Each structure stands twice: as C-alpha cells, then as structure tokens.
Amino acid sequence: MRRIGTVLVAAAAVLGSACAAPVVAPTVTPVAPGLLAIADPAAPPGGVLELQIPIDTGAASGLDPQLADVAVSWQLMSLVYETLVVIGPGFRIEPGLAVSWETPSPTEYVFHLREGVTFANGRPMDAADVVGSLERLLAGPGVWATQVGPVASVAAVDDRTVRVVLDRPYTPFLAALANTPAAVLPMREIAAGTVDPATTMLGTGPFVAEFHRQDVLWRFARRPGYWAPARPAADKIIVSIVPQESTRIAALQNQSADFAVLGNVDAPQLLAGVRGVVALPQATTDFYYLMLNNNAPGGKFADPRVRTAVNIAMDRTQIAAVATAGLGTPTGVTPAGLPDACDPAALPSATADLDEARRLLAEAGATDLSFTLTAFSTEPAPAVAQVIQQNLARIGVRVTIQQLDEGSWAGAVYGEVPARFDAALSWFAGYADAGMVAQWWKPEQAQFNIGFMAPDAGLTAAVDTALAAPEGPGRPVALRELCAAVDRDAQMIPLVTRPVVVGYRADAVSPTVFATEGYGNVLRRAADFRVLGR
Amino acid sequence: MTWIRGLDRLSLAGLAVLALLVGAALAGTLLGVGGAQDAIVGPRLAPPDGQWPLGTDQLGRSMLPRVLAGIGTTLLLSAVAVAVTATASTLLGLVAGYRGGWVGEVVLRGVDVLYAFPTIVLAILVAAVLGPGRSATLASIVLVTVPLMTRLVKVAAETVARRDFVTSALISGASHRYVLARHVLPNVAGTVAVQGTYALSVGILVEGGLSFLGFGVQPPASSLGALIQQGGIYLLAAPWLLVWPGMVLVAAVLAITVFGDGLRDRLEPRDSRALK
Known part of the structure; x- marks a missing residue:
C-alpha cells in the first residue's frame, strides 16, 4: 500500500505542479532582420545532419521539379536544384x-x-x-x-x-x-535523353541526392565543385519522413534528430524545458482555405448565397487564436504579412453579421444545411477543421469532419472531375508577392481545382488586373478589389496563415532560419547549416 | 440478482466502478453534465480550476464533458462489439463443438487465421479497408475478440455434447436444434458471460489503441483512446489532458477484469465448491 500511495502522491505532485503553471508561449526575438537564427560561420564544416519532416515529395508527380505541385517537394528539391x-x-x-x-x-x-x-x-x-x-x-x-x-x-x-x-x-x-x-x-x-528528370536529380545545387525511398528517407551528400565557396557546410543531410508529430518531437528530445519541422502550434511550449532544444515559430504567407464544392452533382454549394453564408460565419480571429494558438493570422487571398496585402477585417464577409448569414441560408432554402468537411490529419489542420465546425454551428449548419491521411485526402479532393466531396480544407503556399496565389482562383488555368471550382470571368479579370498592377499606389487598390472579389466568390475561402515550428538541437546544429517563409521551404539555407559536436 | 450475492468483495467493487462509469457516461450524454463536449468555451490549455474542473484542451474545450463523452463512446463501442462477438462466437462455437468433424475443423481453422494477426495489426488492417471511424473500431474489436471466444465456446460445447443427458435427449427423439437450444446453450452460457467480460476489456484497449493511432473515432468526437492520443503529446506541459482519460481507462479495464474473475468463480461450480 505504501508503494501505491507513493505513486499517487508523485502523480498528484506532477499534476499539481503543472496545474499551477499555465501554459504560456515563449517569446521569440529575431536575431537579425528577417532571421530567427543564423548559422555560426565559425563552426567547422562537415558532419551529418539528421532532419525529420512530416511528409515526402508528391509521389504522383515524380522527381521532375517542373511538375512538383506541393511545397514539401519544392523544399526537398531545392537542395539539388x-x-x-x-x-x-x-x-x-x-x-x-x-x-x-x-x-x-x-x-x-x-x-x-x-x-x-x-x-x-x-x-x-x-x-x-x-x-x-x-x-x-x-x-x-x-x-x-x-x-x-x-x-x-x-x-x-x-x-x-x-x-x-x-x-x-x-x-x-x-x-x-x-x-x-x-x-x-x-x-x-x-x-x-541521357537524363530523365522524373527519375534522376541532376541540378546545380549544393547537394546531390544519394538515396530515396518514398515516404521513408532521403540521403543528400555535399556536391564537390559547387559554385559558392565553403558551401555546403554539412557533408550529408539525412531526411527522415516521420508523419507522427509526437514522434518528431520525441526525436528532438531523445537526440535522434538534429532538426525537425513541426506542425503542432504548441511545440515551443512542449519543448521549452528540454535542454539543448530550440523551437522557433516561423511565420509564413501560406494560408489555410476552405473549399466549397461548386461542381458536385446536386451539390450543396452551387448557390452563391449558401457559400456567402458559410464565408460570413467564418471567425478568422478565433481560428487563428484557437487552432493556431495565435501563431497564424487572419488573411484574405493576399497573404497577411506581405506588402500591399488587403486587410481581412475589411472583407465583405467580415463586415457582415451572422443574422445576414442566416438570412441568406433561409433565402436559399438551406436552413437545414449539413455537410462533410474533408481534412487531412497533419497538424494543425484537424484543429482548424474543428473550429470551422464550431463557427458554422452558430448559424445552424452541421458539419461532419472526415479526417484522412494526406494521400487519401488528395485522392478524395483532386481525384475526380467533377469532385464529389462537399467541402475540404487545405492550404496554399503564399509565396513572396501578394498577388501570386490568386492565380489559383482561375481554375481554367490552374486545372487542379477544376473539379470543384467553376471559372468566373469577373474574378479572372480581377486577378489579372491585380497581377499586372505595377508597384506603387495603384497596386494596393487593385489587390483590395481582388480580395473582395475572391471573398464574394467564396468557392475557395482564405482563412488564416499557416504557422510552422522549426525545432532543432542547439548542441547538434547551427541553422539559418528565416523569420518568414512563403514557399514552405524551411530548408532554404540548408547549405549554410553547421553540424556541431560530431 | 442472486448471483450478485455470490460475488466476492473485489468483484463487487469492480461492478460498482463499472456502474459508476456507466452512470458518468449517461450523465454526460443524456443530462449534458459539463456542457457540450465539442464547444469551445474557454482559454486553451487552462489547468483544472473551479470553472473547468478537469481543465481545458488545446482548443479551449472543457475536459469534463469530453471525458464523460469519451467514457460513453468507449463503453458503448466495446459493449456493442462484444455483443456481436458473443453472438457470432456462440453460434460458431456451438456448431463446431456439437457437430465436430469437418465443420469444427473449418470453424477452428478460420479463427486460427484471425489469431495469426497481432491484435493491433489486424485492427489497423480493418481500419485501412473500412476507413477510420466507429465502424472500423467495431469491426476491429469483433475480429480481435471472436477467435478466443469461439474456441472456448467450442470446447465447452464439445464437452456438453458428450454428456449423458444430451445422449438421452437425442435417443428420445429430440432434434439437434432443440438439443442445442435447450441443453447445450444453457451450459455454455457461463463461459460466454465470463469471456464476454474479458472481451469487453480487450475491446476498450483496442478502441484506445486504434484511436491512439488515429484510426478510431473522428474529431471532434471523443473517446478515451482519442483523448489519450490527443493528450499524450502534452504530458509535461498540460498533463490533465492525459491523466483523466488515462485514469478512467485503467479503472474501466481493472473493474471489468476483477468483475469477470468474480463472475467466473461464481459460474464455475466446481471451482467454487473446491476446498480452500
């Protein structure tokens, strides 16, 4: 009995001590303008860097960089090209x-x-x-x-x-x-015909790919003769594909990984007490968006009033505060954080109230609307989906969440024309220019979303006008009009920016990490990373 | 209810805990104790206090209704699955044990195939085929628990089928169906009941394992396994996310196990009459 009592007291002590200390996000200060960390140039070159990321390059598009259509592919291929x-x-x-x-x-x-x-x-x-x-x-x-x-x-x-x-x-x-x-x-x-880029990676970059097993492992080696002197610093980079968030966090804790890309927005707090581990929240221009299938036979979102009602019900501030723990920010189609981006609080949907949403649903005969939201399981997407569900409950819309792995999700969303899903959640890379991502609102050109999105001539014109507007006072105006047009269209509804947490062992690697990123490329300066202590 | 009086104190305690858990699940599901389990009501990761007795989770949802709903989901899924298992296993075991011969061999080899798979691998396979969710969880628990129960029922039915009263019934002209229903089934019911409690605890663990791996109930639905899966990563930063569902899971499995032990003692006369 004494042993049981001791265990209970210890458990109560752990619970009590944790309960006494609210979970607070640590603050991060950039070490230089635009940089969260700078690789130590005094550290000797060489060594093997062990990385972990959640998903691999898109298997369907192969290794040809021109066909790469997901950000993680760009990230890995940027080591070679x-x-x-x-x-x-x-x-x-x-x-x-x-x-x-x-x-x-x-x-x-x-x-x-x-x-x-x-x-x-x-x-x-x-x-x-x-x-x-x-x-x-x-x-x-x-x-x-x-x-x-x-x-x-x-x-x-x-x-x-x-x-x-x-x-x-x-x-x-x-x-x-x-x-x-x-x-x-x-x-x-x-x-x-001596090189097929679909199967062979031959680029000018700092590394060459030595080994790849899809969804398991990449091994990159330093390329002799690279044009930049003293780069890359590391001899090898081993990238393990580890879908489980908790495993990547544990890998940093038990030193089986030097560097990891994390999706859990609480990772900085979770790793705060781990000796030698640094977790830096990186802001991105990538953003989550809600797809409402306009093309499904007998679809629930063919009526623009229903889409608008759903858009009005989106509480971007709550999604950012709850699902991304405040690391993300509300955004329109011009990603928040980029120059000339529009103010999401000024969007037509943001200035309408929930009564207006209910009125639109009633007008459209959709007061009993229920639908399935298809989301992938990589964090924090499930959290975003659940906050969306709560947002929509406020106007009486019932949402069932279908959570799938990345591959199954992609098949369900992009696999058929017309697509058969009701609604889906995804994210776009936001790039480095406020107007770029709006190109995807032209489905006749983008093609990947032609299954669920109907082209709109007015929207296409707004996109083209904004993209042609030169830097200067006229561009913010054109981008504001673009934001409003996308908001009214509401086939793809921008929500909040997607935060990324970069975790690394400060005793194993000295990395260069950008404070902001637009192409999902945490490894942008991987050639500068210094491997320490080995 | 006379059988309850024959249970030892430990078994009674197990039964009481089980009753408490069922009561808690009903309070959460039917009476709405603690509020809606999926509503965002407070700050993220707030520790337990007067307002949020079990704290809040990473989405600012109160853990109290989520744990109560989790108990309900886990117990209901496991109970339904065990009911299906008991029905299927009893039918298969009775036929295999009573008829014997090639029929028995086919049934036994069939359950041997299921036996060949490690529990969680079989469950993941089912989830991959059916897709994550309640159906996959139910099917997994059934497939995991059917082999052992079928074997035990088969052995029990085989023993009963050789008893004199069965032979007498057949000689006096009773049909096989009548003999099975009137004489064999009542004599294997104790085995089914005892094995059912074991299967229930296995079902809870399978549900927990599947949800832990993300193949179980889907968000924002709550189950003990799903809560443990979501809370595991917060073990040090917000232990209340893991501690409450973990404690309830352990309590449920322990309660069912000790109750099952007591039930076995109660329903096996030879053991209960043995010299102590």
Missing part, C-alpha cells in the same frame, strides 16, 4: 544563378548568369539551359507555368545572358522565378 533568383530574408528577391538583372521595360527582363556554375555531372551551366528550362516549363503540364506568367519569348543573348519578354506587365514575375519548379535543368542532357 537552383533558380535564377532566390528569396532572401523579408521576401527580398536576391541573386541566385543570375548575379544581376535589368528591366529595360515593364515587359522585359535581362538576366546575367553567374560564372563558374556547373551541374552535378561537371558540365558548366549556360544560357541555353536557362532558355530550355523556361520553355520546357511553359510548354509542360506543371501548374507553375501559370505562376511564371504571360511569357512571350525567352532567348539567349549570349552564353551568359538571357532575355525574357512578357506579353503584358506581370509584377510577380521574379517571385515566380524564385521557386523550385522554375529551376534551371540540364537541358542538353535532357534533350539527348
């Missing part, structure tokens, strides 16, 4: 494989290529590779061709200079070129 320009801290466009560029006119870009860049097979990269890669991207089936914009022609001026001419001004052009699908590929080898 590089782009003409890159995103720096604070969403600055910085030189990549192009050392500089000029814009002689609003529709013309001239890129000057970096000297000494080679592919992993040793062949120097030249302008023909850049031209061929862009032409292949624009002619191919990849969704990123839409983001690159209205390109009229791509031509090599000489071996080290490339000129791109656009049909019309397109402000996000450079930000679109900065993503992995716009990477420079070894076009000579691809044309000769």
